[in-house]
Amino acid sequence: MDRAWWEEHLAEVNADFVGQRFTCNPLPAKYGVTKLSKPTYNAHGNSGAGCVSLAALGGSKRVLMLGFDCQHTGGMSHWHGNHPRSLGNAGQVDRWPAKFRELQRSIGNVEVINASRVTALEVFPRMSLEDALNLSP
Numbered sequence: 001m002d003r004a005w006w007e008e009h010l011a012e013v014n015a016d017f018v019g020q021r022f023t024c025n026p027l028p029a030k031y032g033v034t035k036l037s038k039p040t041y042n043a044h045g046n047s048g049a050g051c052v053s054l055a056a057l058g059g060s061k062r063v064l065m066l067g068f069d070c071q072h073t074g075g076m077s078h079w080h081g082n083h084p085r086s087l088g089n090a091g092q093v094d095r096w097p098a099k100f101r102e103l104q105r106s107i108g109n110v111e112v113i114n115a116s117r118v119t120a121l122e123v124f125p126r127m128s129l130e131d132a133l134n135l136s137p
Contacts, residue, residue, distance in 0.1 A: 002025075002047075003025055003027060006023075006027060006031050008096065010030070010031065014054055015033075020034065021033040022034050022035075022036050022054060023035055023036065024036050024037070024041060024042075024043045024050065036054070036057075039124050040057065041053060041054070041057055041104075042106060044099040044100070044102055044103045044106075045095065045096070045099040046096050046099055048065070048068050048070075048096075049096070049102075049103045052065065052103060052107070052112060053103060053106070053107065055110070056107040056108070056110045057136075060110060061109075061110060061111065061137075062110070062111040062112075062113070062135075062137075063110060063111070063112045063113070063128055064113050064115050064129070064132050064133075065112060065113065065114045065115060065116060065124065066115055066129065067116055067120050068114060068116045068119055068121055069116060069119050069120065070093060070096045070097060070100070070120040070121050071087065074075055096120075096121075097120060097121055097122070097123065100121050100123045100124070101123050103123075104123050106117060112124040112125075112129050113125055113126075113132050113135075114126050114127070115128060115129040115132045
């Protein structure tokens with residue numbers, strides 16, 4: 001989603017990531033990404049919601065969300081620590097719950113379970129990861 005992120009991490013992604021790469025931004029071919037565009041795809045303003053949206057677009061029937069705290073848990077902007085200053089650090093976190101409500105309305109019958117330990121999101125049912133992994137298909 002974020003061109004600055006790609007600039008910062010492209011060498012690492014090229015060295016370590018073998019999966020498909022998707023974006024909703026017009027990035028040059030050097031990033032090796034597939035461009036997704038509306039109305040088929042909507043990232044809903046953050047990468048987490050964008051991932052759930054992508055899973056739904058890909059035909060998933062159930063999505064388990066992990067680490068979607070959507071707040072500054074423990075005073076941290078991200079679970080992995082702050083990004084370099086050039087990338088920013090969750091400056092719009094207060095807007096994310098509304099974006100996830102928008103996401104819920106757009107994904108039809110896809111079942112989404114929030115198995116995050118701590119979360120500000122109330123839009124999807126909550127469940128422990130252990131219980132979510134034991135659900136029948």
